[in-house]
Amino acid sequence: MFGKSEQGSSQTKSAAVISPLKTVILGVALISCIVNILALTAPLFMLQVYDRVLSSHSVSTLVGLAVLTVGLYLFQSLLDIIRTRILLRVGEDFDHQLSGKIHSAIIRLPLKIRLPGDGLQPLRDLDNIRGFLSGSGPTALFDLPWMPFYLGICFLFHFWIGMTALIGAVILVLLTILTDRLSQQATQDTILYNMQRNASIEAARRNAEAVQAMGFGGQILEKWQQINMQYLASNRRAGDIAGTLGGIARALRIMLQSTILAVGAWLVIQQEITAGVMIASSIMMGRALAPVDQAIGSWKGFLMARQSWSRLKELFQILPQQDVMTALPAPEHELTADGISIVPPNAKLPTVTNVSFKVEAGSALGVIGSSGSGKSTLVRALVGIWEPARGRVCIDGAGLTQWENDVIGRHIGYLPQGVDLFDGTIAENIARFDPDPSAEAIVAAAKAAGVHGLITGFENGYDTSIGESGSGLSAGQRQRIGLARALYKDPFIVVLDEPNANLDAEGEAALVKTVAGIRERGGIVIVVAHRPSAIGAVDLILVMDSGKIKAFGPRDEVLAKVLKKADTKAPAARKPNPFRVVQNPVAGYGKSSFLSGSEDKSAKGDQDGQ
Numbered sequence: 014m015f016g017k018s019e020q021g022s023s024q025t026k027s028a029a030v031i032s033p034l035k036t037v038i039l040g041v042a043l044i045s046c047i048v049n050i051l052a053l054t055a056p057l058f059m060l061q062v063y064d065r066v067l068s069s070h071s072v073s074t075l076v077g078l079a080v081l082t083v084g085l086y087l088f089q090s091l092l093d094i095i096r097t098r099i100l101l102r103v104g105e106d107f108d109h110q111l112s113g114k115i116h117s118a119i120i121r122l123p124l125k126i127r128l129p130g131d132g133l134q135p136l137r138d139l140d141n142i143r144g145f146l147s148g149s150g151p152t153a154l155f156d157l158p159w160m161p162f163y164l165g166i167c168f169l170f171h172f173w174i175g176m177t178a179l180i181g182a183v184i185l186v187l188l189t190i191l192t193d194r195l196s197q198q199a200t201q202d203t204i205l206y207n208m209q210r211n212a213s214i215e216a217a218r219r220n221a222e223a224v225q226a227m228g229f230g231g232q233i234l235e236k237w238q239q240i241n242m243q244y245l246a247s248n249r250r251a252g253d254i255a256g257t258l259g260g261i262a263r264a265l266r267i268m269l270q271s272t273i274l275a276v277g278a279w280l281v282i283q284q285e286i287t288a289g290v291m292i293a294s295s296i297m298m299g300r301a302l303a304p305v306d307q308a309i310g311s312w313k314g315f316l317m318a319r320q321s322w323s324r325l326k327e328l329f330q331i332l333p334q335q336d337v338m339t340a341l342p343a344p345e346h347e348l349t350a351d352g353i354s355i356v357p358p359n360a361k362l363p364t365v366t367n368v369s370f371k372v373e374a375g376s377a378l379g380v381i382g383s384s385g386s387g388k389s390t391l392v393r394a395l396v397g398i399w400e401p402a403r404g405r406v407c408i409d410g411a412g413l414t415q416w417e418n419d420v421i422g423r424h425i426g427y428l429p430q431g432v433d434l435f436d437g438t439i440a441e442n443i444a445r446f447d448p449d450p451s452a453e454a455i456v457a458a459a460k461a462a463g464v465h466g467l468i469t470g471f472e473n474g475y476d477t478s479i480g481e482s483g484s485g486l487s488a489g490q491r492q493r494i495g496l497a498r499a500l501y502k503d504p505f506i507v508v509l510d511e512p513n514a515n516l517d518a519e520g521e522a523a524l525v526k527t528v529a530g531i532r533e534r535g536g537i538v539i540v541v542a543h544r545p546s547a548i549g550a551v552d553l554i555l556v557m558d559s560g561k562i563k564a565f566g567p568r569d570e571v572l573a574k575v576l577k578k579a580d581t582k583a584p585a586a587r588k589p590n591p592f593r594v595v596q597n598p599v600a601g602y603g604k605s606s607f608l609s610g611s612e613d614k615s616a617k618g619d620q621d622g623q
Contacts, residue, residue: 037103044096045155049162051089052300056293058082063289096152104147108139111325115139118332124398125331126358134208135328138321145318150311156304163301167294171286174294177276178301181269185262185305192258192312199251200316206244213237255313262309266302273298338417344408344424344505347373348395348537353404355387355394363402365390365560372553374505377528377538379548379568382557388541389430391557392508395539396427408506426499426507430514432491434483434498439468440475442483443497454502461530462497463523464490493520496527507531510541525550 058078066075115135123132145151160182168175217224217233224230277291286294308315348371355365365387372378380388393399395406397413405412413421434442443458444450455475459465467490471477483491492514499507509528513521528550531538542548554571556563564571 037099037106041096041099041103041151042155044092044099045152045159048089048092048096049156049159051085051092053166053297054082054085054089056296056300059296060289060293063292064287065289096155100151101147103151104143104145107146108143111139114329115325118328121332122328124358133211134204135325137204138324141314141317141321142325145311145314148311148314149307150315150318153304153307153311157308160301160304163297167297167301170290170294170297171277171280173276173280174273174286174290177269177273178294178298181265181272181298181302182305184265185302185309188258188262188265189305189309189312192255192309193316195254195258196251196313196316199247199254200313201320202247203244203251204317204320206240206247210237210240210244213240251313255309259306259309259312262306266299266306269302270295270299338415338420340420341411341416342409345374345535346409347371348506348539349407349410350391350395351404351407353394353401353406355390355399356402357390357399363560365394365557367404368562369404370555370562370565372537372539374535374537375532376553377532377540377551378553378555379551380539380541380555380557381543381548382563386557387560388557389510390560392510392539392541396425396506396508397421423502424505426501426504428492428495428499428507428509428512430511432483432488432495434479434486434491434494436479436481438473438476438478439471439494442479442494443475443501445498445501447501451502458497458500458502459494461500461527462493463520463526464493464497467493489520493523496524500527500531503534503536506537506539508539508541511543512540513542 061078062075065071066078115138119132119135122135164175164178164182167178213233214237217230217237224233274291274295277286277294280286281288281291350368350370352367352369353365354363354367356363368391370378380391382388390399394401397406397418400414405414407413408416408421408424435446437446440450440452440455443455456465459468459475468475468477477485479485479494483494486494492512496509496512499509509524512524528538528540532550532552538551540548540551548554548568551568553566554568555565556571556575564574
């Protein structure tokens with residue numbers, strides 16, 4: 014699936030995560046070594062009591078053995094506590110190392126591929142790994158290598174005691190392998206259906222108003238319940254397998270301990286071993302098989318952690334960490350598209366093909382065309398959301414890949430079609446959650462977007478909390494605050510995708526002033542538009558048609574050519590003119606504009622992937 018270089022890069026990242034933990038893991042292994050040696054305390058105590066104390070009737074020997082045994086038990090308990098606490102912190106350290114990368118990947122991955130579910134599976138995968146590392150699973154894995162040690166002691170007691178213990182160990186190991194084989198598919202299905210049911214209920218939550226108004230909540234509930242039933246069924250299968258085989262393993266372990274007692278009793282009758290050896294071998298048998306029993310019980314968690322780690326490694330292959338770039342000077346001259354073709358995530362064919370143009374500082378470009386012509390796809394590439402499959406986007410001659418995302422992002426303002434704000438205050442959203450925001454820059458951006466008066470009209474002004482996704486604001490208010498966010502600290506390039514879709518006349522007038530203001534300060538504005546008011550202040554027009562440039566140049570010149578070409582069509586073949594020049598109904602919007610469809614309606618613009 015991936016090339017050798019990418020696989021090597023992934024292995025390097027995996028090693029970088031695991032290497033700092035090697036010292037800790039070695040320390041846990043050393044503690045486990047001491048704990049397993051101290052586990053001999055119980056059988057040896059029983060051996061001494063039965064073979065020495067009872068035969069000699071020596072109370073002082075019993076007291077001495079008891080004091081020593083209690084001390085060893087306490088030391089073993091202390092080491093167990095330390096080991097558990099260390100493993101808990103190993104899980105936390107693993108989370109600390111990967112959580113930032115995974116947060117970044119969750120944000121970036123939808124720009125590369127379309128994800129199943131709600132897109133949060135990488136975070137759940139990290140939780141699965143941390144939960145396993147912090148639980149009892151690793152303890153069983155550290156104790157498993159000591160099973161031959163205990164079996165060897167059983168053979169020292171007597172050959173048939175050792176054989177009985179060995180047969181029991183083989184049976185339990187085979188049960189562990191069977192648990193692994195039978196649980197894999199059920200565990201994968203459980204994760205898949207869980208992703209689907211989370212995505213379904215999240216979609217219902219986002220569309221709560223439409224569901225309530227049109228009364229199709231029952232159908233949505235039925236759809237979710239079907240997925241939930243599949244999730245519960247797969248989870249039940251995985252649980253049944255683990256529970257059944259775990260129960261069998263526990264029953265077998267108890268049965269084997271009874272069997273070894275019976276074998277020991279027979280050997281005592283034959284006078285081949287003592288009663289103390291019989292009791293000690295039973296305890297030794299239980300200790301030898303306990304890690305296998307514990308491993309079977311935690312096998313579901315181990316499987317989930319293993320599958321989660323495989324998915325995370327694949328994720329890091331898809332999204333390699335960006336290298337540190339040499340700092341470039343702040344852009345100030347031009348934006349160039351050089352023969353770019355764009356293939357949206359999970360698509361096979363480009364929706365934008367061989368587009369080239371250049372916009373210089375102080376200019377404003379209006380991108381027009383019918384729905385599905387590729388306008389939104391084009392601007393996504395211009396701001397670095399989607400990487401072109403061919404060609405490149407350059408700012409002042411440097412390709413976008415030569416800039417670190419956080420650095421070039423400070424020079425770009427972007428207003429998408431659907432504006433989603435973050436839970437926080439208006440000021441935090443405008444400042445892009447800058448840890449050291451400038452109050453002056455926040456207010457300046459709001460004024461440039463014509464939203465300062467609106468914000469100060471709220472009871473808490475700029476410190477008003479807007480709720481998740483800006484739910485406390487109307488669509489128009491969200492869009493205007495989103496515009497202020499795009500203008501924060503005067504970015505060199507400002508891209509506005511359908512900026513007036515939810516604006517009233519006042520908001521549209523503010524938008525025209527905003528575009529003019531950016532041009533005056535030497536910035537570049539790109540406006541994707543269906544409505545005439547949006548291109549009133551632009552000086553260049555780019556007409557998109559079926560993913561290709563149909564025309565590009567000065568606004569009035571391009572519109573005149575498009576209209577002339579449309580008017581030369583035969584009357585029978587003529588369609589409603591999407592670029593009809595009309596007198597601008599709003600003063601100050603420029604000499605001409607265009608309409609897409611009806612004058613009274615605003616088209617919604619390109620959808621995702623167009």
